[in-house]
Amino acid sequence: MTADAIVFRDVVKRFGDVTALNRTDFAVAKGEVLAMLGPNGAGKSTAVDLLLGLRKPDEGTISVLGTDPAKAVSQGRVSAMLQRGSLPAGARVAEIVDLSRRLYGSVRSLDEVLGLAGLDGIAKRRADALSGGQAQRVRFGMALAGKPELLFLDEPTVALDVEARQHFWRSVQKVAAEGTTVVFATHYLDEADENADRIVVLNSGVVVADGPPSTIKAVATVRVVRCVLDEPDLNDLQGLPGVVSVEVHGQEVALRCDDADSTVAEMYARYGKLRDIQVSGAGLEDALLALTSSGDAR
Amino acid sequence: MITFARFEIVRTLRNAKFLGFLLAMPVGLYLVLAGVEAGDPSSGDPQAVYLLLMIMMAVYAAIGSAMYATGPELAQERASGWIRQLLVTPLSFPSWMIAKVVQSLVLTLPGTVAVCVVAAVVHGVTMPFSHWALLVVAVVLGSIPFGLLGQIIGQFFNNQAASAAQLFVLFGLSFLGGVLLPTQALPATVQQIGRFTPTYHLVQLAEEVVLGQPVHWIHALAIAVSAVVIGGVVLTLWRRDGATGN
Numbered sequence: 012m013t014a015d016a017i018v019f020r021d022v023v024k025r026f027g028d029v030t031a032l033n034r035t036d037f038a039v040a041k042g043e044v045l046a047m048l049g050p051n052g053a054g055k056s057t058a059v060d061l062l063l064g065l066r067k068p069d070e071g072t073i074s075v076l077g078t079d080p081a082k083a084v085s086q087g088r089v090s091a092m093l094q095r096g097s098l099p100a101g102a103r104v105a106e107i108v109d110l111s112r113r114l115y116g117s118v119r120s121l122d123e124v125l126g127l128a129g130l131d132g133i134a135k136r137r138a139d140a141l142s143g144g145q146a147q148r149v150r151f152g153m154a155l156a157g158k159p160e161l162l163f164l165d166e167p168t169v170a171l172d173v174e175a176r177q178h179f180w181r182s183v184q185k186v187a188a189e190g191t192t193v194v195f196a197t198h199y200l201d202e203a204d205e206n207a208d209r210i211v212v213l214n215s216g217v218v219v220a221d222g223p224p225s226t227i228k229a230v231a232t233v234r235v236v237r238c239v240l241d242e243p244d245l246n247d248l249q250g251l252p253g254v255v256s257v258e259v260h261g262q263e264v265a266l267r268c269d270d271a272d273s274t275v276a277e278m279y280a281r282y283g284k285l286r287d288i289q290v291s292g293a294g295l296e297d298a299l300l301a302l303t304s305s306g307d308a309r
Numbered sequence: 310m311i312t313f314a315r316f317e318i319v320r321t322l323r324n325a326k327f328l329g330f331l332l333a334m335p336v337g338l339y340l341v342l343a344g345v346e347a348g349d350p351s352s353g354d355p356q357a358v359y360l361l362l363m364i365m366m367a368v369y370a371a372i373g374s375a376m377y378a379t380g381p382e383l384a385q386e387r388a389s390g391w392i393r394q395l396l397v398t399p400l401s402f403p404s405w406m407i408a409k410v411v412q413s414l415v416l417t418l419p420g421t422v423a424v425c426v427v428a429a430v431v432h433g434v435t436m437p438f439s440h441w442a443l444l445v446v447a448v449v450l451g452s453i454p455f456g457l458l459g460q461i462i463g464q465f466f467n468n469q470a471a472s473a474a475q476l477f478v479l480f481g482l483s484f485l486g487g488v489l490l491p492t493q494a495l496p497a498t499v500q501q502i503g504r505f506t507p508t509y510h511l512v513q514l515a516e517e518v519v520l521g522q523p524v525h526w527i528h529a530l531a532i533a534v535s536a537v538v539i540g541g542v543v544l545t546l547w548r549r550d551g552a553t554g555n
Contacts, residue, residue, distance in 0.1 A: 063397050087399035096390030101320035101327075113312040114398045150394060157398075 015074075016041045016161050016192040017062065022071035024057055024216075031057040033216040034071070039194060041160075044187050046203035047196040048227070049213035055196035056094055058213070059165045062194070063091055076160055083161070087115050091163035092154040094196075098138035098146055105134040108152040115157025127182045128152030129175065143170035151179065155186060162186060164195040168202065180206050204228050232292075234271040238278070239286040240264055251277050313400055314408035318415050321378070331377060331420050335370035336427050339363065343432060356434070361491060363428035364515045367448050369488050370420030372508065375452035376459035376479055378413035383463025384471035402547050406460065406540070413456030417449045436519060443518040451511040451529075454536040455482075460543045464550070482508045507535040 017039040024032040032054045039045045047055045060066045061073055064081030075083040083089045090111075098107060108130065109121050125131050128151045133141070138149060147170045154162060164183070168176045183206065187193050197203055203210045204224040212220040212227060220227055233255060243264050248257045253270030268274040271290050278285060321327060343362050346352045386392050396402065425441060428434040458478065466474045483489045485499060486508025492500055503509045514528040 065393065065397070084397055085399055085401055089397070091394075091397045093390060093394055093397065096394040099320060099386060099391050101324040102316065106316060106319065110312060110316045111398055114400050116399075153394065153398070 018074040020072045022068045024068050031216050037211045044193045044208045046207035046210045048203045048210050053213040054216040059163050089161045090154045090157050090159040092150050094165040100139045102138050104136050111153040111156035118158040124156045127155050129178045161192045233267050235291050236266045238288040310404040310408050314411040317412040331374045332423050335366045335420050335424050339366040359432040359434050365488050366424045367421050368511050370424050371417040371448040371452040372455040374416045374420045375413040375456035378416045379459035379463045380475040381471040384468050410456045417452045421448050447518050451532050454507045454539050457539040464546050482506050487512050507532050
């Protein structure tokens with residue numbers, strides 16, 4: 012019916028007074044690798060829960076592989092590596108992976124799954140005696156054990172070291188090359204940039220940006236220039252090259268810039284003496300603010 | 310479902326501490342009570358006392374083991390996120406529920422058999438082989454509602470509250486149903502209330518089977534009805550809370 016693997020339309024999800032998702036809206040095409048990027052509490056995990064049918068939305072519609080999320084899960088067309096989850100006592104690594112593999116109808120061999128997840132060396136180990144990174148790989152193995160059409164990874168590399176991280180993303184690319192649609196949540200911009208075809212940026216439950224990594228990255232490399240001016244003039248400041256937005260509090264000025272070098276050069280030329288000048292890399296949070304307030308005077 | 314049941318059985322049978330715990334309580338309790346009762350001349354024929362105690366403790370072993378297949382263990386696995394991870398696979402909740410009942414049936418065996426063996430070896434309790442077999446079958450199958458009860462406790466309560474609730478329910482039902490003390494030894498009102506517990510009917514059924522008396526099928530029916538009712542509550546809780554419920 013539809014070429015979209017996921018349609019997430021005007022979704023609202025509240026927990027008591029907190030609105031975790033507020034008219035959140037995005038779609039994912041089949042075969043796409045999508046990163047959901049946002050700070051903690053942005054609503055990423057809630058979105059994943061809803062897409063897996065673990066929770067129900069208060070408003071809006073969600074379709075996964077052309078059907079209801081819970082149905083897509085029960086049909087074995089979806090798999091997921093959730094954010095937290097310890098492994099059961101007494102079971103061995105290979106047994107856990109094999110359980111998942113059989114539940115998905117044994118479409119891959121056990122050896123293949125162990126290899127993909129980087130578990131060859133620890134297959135016989137008891138799962139309750141693993142390090143955090145090893146346990147995370149076992150959960151990755153569970154998610155890869157079928158050959159799902161859609162794979163969710165919620166903050167998948169948190170406990171992994173550099174080497175394990177590289178192996179992890181290579182395996183994800185392998186699975187994506189098989190045609191699997193991949194959706195991963197992360198709060199690392201670099202991880203999203205390197206591994207996704209597209210990035211959806213969530214902040215406070217709202218999609219604030221949606222585009223290819225290059226676009227998002229350009230916006231997110233915004234810098235903040237702060238200084239003190241004797242008589243700051245709002246219009247004048249907005250007219251400076253490279254300025255995205257301006258904040259003025261008395262004599263204190265904060266400029267969000269996508270080209271801080273030219274901004275600062277022009278400021279020296281125009282105002283001469285600048286007091287207390289400070290240029291800082293805007294974190295993701297600042298970049299998100301730049302995205303939401305782009306062009307507005309604030 | 311079979312895959313999952315086998316996975317659960319293998320991993321629990323590997324857990325020696327857990328199995329030891331399931332065995333130690335009923336066997337220890339049997340030996341202590343047998344020692345106390347045998348030393349009391351008012352208890353009557355010691356062999357009859359051993360037999361009765363063996364039945365009571367076989368029932369206790371079965372229902373306790375069945376409840377501990379889930380109970381606090383389930384509360385912990387729910388809190389740790391394992392249950393969520395499991396339920397985003399194609400494994401459905403009803404399949405999970407049935408697999409856990411199958412696992413609980415297997416877990417009832419070691420304790421039940423151990424109580425019988427200890428009674429036979431230590432106190433020379435004897436009866437025809439068919440009676441032994443029927444006792445084990447009746448007690449194991451009769452533990453089904455208790456396996457489901459453990460699921461309710463594990464699903465409704467979080468971690469430590471689940472441990473407390475489990476003990477309260479296990480001892481409460483055991484006391485009321487005549488598992489810890491013979492029904493006749495209880496006050497009349499308690500006896501009346503006790504008749505509404507599945508434990509009462511399980512003990513009665515086990516006694517009839519062991520003593521070769523005609524079996525009152527009302528006992529089996531009562532156990533079956535309680536299994537259906539408790540199973541219904543498990544499903545209702547699931548529909549309400551889902552896999553997240555904490």
